[in-house]
Amino acid sequence: xxxxxxxxxxxxxxxxxxxxxxxxxxxxxxxxxxxxxxxxxxxxxxxxxxxxxxxxxxxxxxxxxxxxxxxxxxxxxxxxxxxxxxxxxxxxxxxxxxxxxxxxxxxxxxxxxxxx
Numbered sequence: 001x002x003x004x005x006x007x008x009x010x011x012x013x014x015x016x017x018x019x020x021x022x023x024x025x026x027x028x029x030x031x032x033x034x035x036x037x038x039x040x041x042x043x044x045x046x047x048x049x050x051x052x053x054x055x056x057x058x059x060x061x062x063x064x065x066x067x068x069x070x071x072x073x074x075x076x077x078x079x080x081x082x083x084x085x086x087x088x089x090x091x092x093x094x095x096x097x098x099x100x101x102x103x104x105x106x107x108x109x110x111x112x113x114x115x116x
Contacts, residue, residue: 001034001036001037001038002033002034002038002041004033005031005033005034005037005038005041005045008026008027008033009026009027009030009045009051011026012030012054013051017075018079024054024055024058027045027051027055028055028058028059030045031045031046057114062111062112063112063113063114064108064111064112064113064114065113066113066114069108069109069111069113072108073105073108073109076101076105077105080098080100080101084097084098
């Protein structure tokens with residue numbers, strides 16, 4: 001379970017920078033793995049300056065900060081837009097990428113915004 005927790009933390013961190021990887025679900029999975037295998041790692045994750053807030057905000061308030069929404073949607077549309085315009089040449093794949101971006105946008109906007 002400890003190895004799986006480390007794996008999910010790594011993907012959660014990647015999700016901060018890669019818009020198609022969801023940060024919070026991976027960190028929630030990591031917390032679930034850590035609570036079953038290592039109290040030390042669980043406490044580290046929950047009290048981590050950057051990662052702990054993702055979990056706490058989602059578990060306690062069912063919301064995410066406006067800054068996180070804006071950054072994630074900005075990165076999402078920048079990377080998808082760049083891919084559609086300059087990388088992908090297949091029309092169907094372009095359409096699929098745009099549909100994914102629309103779906104992720106709808107999902108992110110459907111989550112409550114954390115009031116600071």
